[in-house]
Amino acid sequence: MSNNSQQHGLKTARLWRALIYSVLIIMAVIYLAPLFVMVVTSFKSLDEVRTGNMMALPLEITFEPWLKAWQSACLGLDCGGINGYFWNSLKMVVPAVLISTFLGALNGYVLTKWRFKGHQIIFGLMLFACFIPFQIVLLPMSQVLGWLGLANSTSGLVLVHVIYGLGFTTLFFRNFYEAFPNELIRAAVMDGAGFFKIFRYILLPNSAPIIVVTIIWQFTNIWNDFIFGASFASGEAAPMTVALNNLVNSSTGVKEYNVHMAAAIIAALPTLLVYVVGGRYFVRGLMAGSVKG
Incomplete structure (x- = not known):
């Protein structure tokens, strides 16, 4: 039975x-x-x-x-293909990812291991920044870029993405460092290590999982962004997403769907490569700081 x-x-x-x-x-x-x-x-x-x-x-x-x-694909009146815009996106995304990741790690370190009066309010405000829609910041950001002389430039887009992504990178690192043993920090302080020495030799070497998560998150968001690229850059300074939109919606010549598909795949290759290389570490890195002890 x-x-x-x-x-x-x-x-x-x-x-x-x-x-x-x-x-x-x-x-x-x-x-x-x-x-x-x-x-x-x-x-x-x-x-x-x-x-x-x-x-x-x-x-x-x-x-x-x-x-x-x-x-040689035509994007409006420009028939030089998408290669220049592809490199524009690379020149934008690499520094923006590196800077926002470093600043997020520094913020997470300060908010967990060097807490100060009002640190919870500061973190709450940065967390709130994660939920601000893109459209709300377009006008003030354009004014700031104009004052700084960075309008319609790759450097301006780098600044925009660093500022907008800082809330997310801070959240990731803050949650990760929250589970990091405070005893190691106290021991390093007793041995005479200072603020940046602890950060460089203790925190960063143990942050590989969350660094991978942050890089994948930021790279994907920045590379695929359209609204900031369309709002703050044009012409030869435009990123890949804007160029792809201009290519597909170009009113000159015949609609070459095979060319459009090839351009779309080229535009997607960098994010696909990032996920293939580091995708398996993404969930692992998110879970790394979820359980303390």
Whole structure:
């Protein structure tokens, strides 16, 4: 009787497992279908795109759409491709991520290990900044950039993203350092270590998980941002997202869907690469400071 019950239980478990995997596979196919269409379309000629099935594999693979998207696609009146805007985004995202991550780590260190009167109010205000919509800061930020002489520049976009991302980076590091043993800090102080020495030799070497989380979060948000790029930069100073929008919505010439798909994939490659390289550390880093002790 017990053997029959065990066999019945195993069959039930297998059926449920098969059902779960079937649902997951169906959801994965639905989720990845647009990406499949983008990839196969980017390798087709324009004639094949117009006359063929969008789900079909290319009859003849061509890299011409990729080369044109990179070198000679027209974005309005500019027909120099997206390569310059791609480098604009890189020049914006790398310093913005590094600066906001460093300042977030410093803030988290101060708010947990060198607490001062009113530190909870300061942290509350920075936390509140995480929930301020983009649209609210557009006008004051544009005025500040004008006063600083950074309007319509990559440096201005770096400043905008550092300021807007500081609330998130501070939150990440503050929660991580909250679980860091205070005894190590007290021991270092007794040995004569100062503020920056403790930060450099004790906190930062043990912060790899949360640094990875912060870099992935900031890189993705900054690279994919459109509203700040469209508001504070134009022309040759525009980032990749603005250039991609201009390419797709350009009213000059024929709609070259294969070129548009290739450009969209190029725009997505950096964030995809970041997730492939560091994605497995993302959840691990978020959970690293969730349990104290």
